[in-house]
Amino acid sequence: MENDNLNKLWDIQTNDISNFNPKEIITKAKKQRNSQYISITVMSLTVMVLIIYAFYYAFSQWNTFNLGLILMISSLTFRIALELFFLYRKEKQLISMAQKAYRAYLKKYYKARQMINYVITPICVIVYIIGFYLLLPYFKEYFSQAFYNYIVISGILSLIVVIAIIINSTIKEQRFLKQLNK
Template sequence: MENDKLTQTWNWQKNTPPMTNPDQIIKKAKRQRYEQFIAITVMSLAVLILLSYTMYHLNNSWNNFTLGLVLMISSLTFRIVLEFVSLYQRENQLISLDNASFKKYLKKHHKLRLIVNYIITPVCFIVYIYGFTKLLPYFKQWFSEGFYTYILISGAVSFLVLAVIIVNNILKEHNFLKQLNRK
């Protein structure tokens, strides 16, 4: 049974046409642009929420709570900046290059995106989780046991869902690069 699924997957990959049509490439690039805007919007909302929470609970002393919030905000802000740079750099190239040159540029761009996906994104994710864990002792002290348990469970579920989304997006970009490399 597993052999049949494997054979089907290989046959599907063989039959998947390479991306040589300019309309296919543009359509895929627009879809990725849309997804990047969604990611930027979600991360920006998270930064705004964290900033407002920081302003509300800001005190004049530096402690692990402040460190945790700063780590969370800085990791998200760094990812937002990376997404904007990546997005607008690609758009500038789209306007200035012909189809063949843009396809070559896309290959190079997506190889760089793999570095972002496999190195920078996990580091930012780990920093964000570390910042969150710095907040937990304060949450335990300030909130009831039930609400603290809710924060732990919802935080763990949120991180799990976020990890699945990140892995899914990495796989999509990796598959897009494979399609671009086929001729």
């Protein structure tokens, strides 16, 4: 994405419809895109670790442990695919649209993100939790009590942190949508 091209395109137009100037919109878009990249990276690393573990240890026989791993992997993979789809779709639109059209597009984009934030993400989190829950009996059987407690506590704390990050980003997206609607 070229800032110069965007600035030239938007400087040609009148700015009377916007509460933001082009630089502010570009800054907000970059900040959100960077946070999406971080989310995608963290989820991708988690999926890679789960896949490596699954192929190295788990898939010798089918059981609920494997089902739990598949649920965790599939929920994260689906969420990664959604994030990538929305990220690149938005970037493509940003480069090709004028300011007024892009502002209208952003409103539609963030309304679509609301569905992801309030419907799809909770479903993915629930599927991930179910997958983790299915792993716990195997962890309890094969690991020491201390390590099992560590897994449970760190798993719960990690999930709480991830949910807090999701809620925080959802609130930021809501604020930005409200600003766009002014």
